[in-house]
Amino acid sequence: MAANLQQQRSINLQLRREMEMERMPVSVACSLMMKYMLEHEEEDCLLSGFTQKVNPFREKSSCSIL
Numbered sequence: 203m204a205a206n207l208q209q210q211r212s213i214n215l216q217l218r219r220e221m222e223m224e225r226m227p228v229s230v231a232c233s234l235m236m237k238y239m240l241e242h243e244e245e246d247c248l249l250s251g252f253t254q255k256v257n258p259f260r261e262k263s264s265c266s267i268l
Contacts, residue, residue, distance in 0.1 A: 243249055 239246075
């Protein structure tokens, strides 16, 4: 019984937090995301690819022991 009460309090607290969040229409959120993506598309490695200097997946130079 106490576990169920604790669970209900937890759900109630979560719902109160969600109620205080600022909401916006989906159309506004989508337009903001599209604007952000268009402004930052030159920095997107999936669109422009990696340069050799910045490529985190390039093979590392082999280690040579002197």
